Amino acid sequence: MNWKWKLAQAAEIRWWRSYLSGKTPEDYLRDKKAYWRRVMREAEIVLPPGAGVLDAGCGPAGIFTVLDGQEVDAVDPLLERYAEELPHFNPADYPRVDFITESLENYRAAAPYDYIFCLNAINHVADIDRAMDRLVESMSADGTLWISIDAHRHPGLQWIFRKIPADILHPHQYTLAGYEELLTARGLQVFGRYKLKPGRIFDYYLLGAHFR
Numbered sequence: 001m002n003w004k005w006k007l008a009q010a011a012e013i014r015w016w017r018s019y020l021s022g023k024t025p026e027d028y029l030r031d032k033k034a035y036w037r038r039v040m041r042e043a044e045i046v047l048p049p050g051a052g053v054l055d056a057g058c059g060p061a062g063i064f065t066v067l068d069g070q071e072v073d074a075v076d077p078l079l080e081r082y083a084e085e086l087p088h089f090n091p092a093d094y095p096r097v098d099f100i101t102e103s104l105e106n107y108r109a110a111a112p113y114d115y116i117f118c119l120n121a122i123n124h125v126a127d128i129d130r131a132m133d134r135l136v137e138s139m140s141a142d143g144t145l146w147i148s149i150d151a152h153r154h155p156g157l158q159w160i161f162r163k164i165p166a167d168i169l170h171p172h173q174y175t176l177a178g179y180e181e182l183l184t185a186r187g188l189q190v191f192g193r194y195k196l197k198p199g200r201i202f203d204y205y206l207l208g209a210h211f212r
Helices: 002-020 025-042 079-085 127-136 155-163 178-183
Strands: 052-056 071-075 095-100 111-120 137-151 186-195 202-211
Touching: 002 178, 052 155, 095 178, 127 155, 155 186, 178 186, 178 202
Parallel strands: 052 071, 052 111, 071 095, 111 137
Antiparallel strands: 137 202, 186 202
8 A cells, every 4th residue: 555655645745746837826716715714604504713634735815825723733744844845835824833743644733623624635644543543632522523525336446446546646446434434433423424525426425433
């Protein structure tokens, strides 16, 4: 799996450069913030002021961009490269966010979080089981994990995508049931399922989970 992850990481930064090449920072960030607020409204996510939040696998414009009243840690192994290569990401614009350049598998929380967001990130990691363990270990006893994923609609295509790197950015390929099993096997209960975007091969879901 390591070679797939290295390939995915190299492709990730190239994808971001290409994707953002025709977008001004102002326009992109405005649209991205509007998207995160829409997702939070749809899932009825309301965070109290001062809550401890982890944005795991945050990318250059994660949900941290709209969390102004919380204490936020944002973790991603490519943060330094984003800051160097993308004008759309300037850590100084987010004084309430502590940016940490680290993989999810190796991140150790200093204290448990009330809310953890792992949005379109868990299938980018090198070791998905270890990354899931770290996320669950980082939750407080009454904490909430929000995770979004591209879930295979057809098990046959899932098998093919696992055998060949047809989806180069995502080393891991699961159905919705497979992702839910990663959560329930670690003592979590899925309480919310939101289909944010349907597709022919993947449906993009947001799952909410907490301890049973």
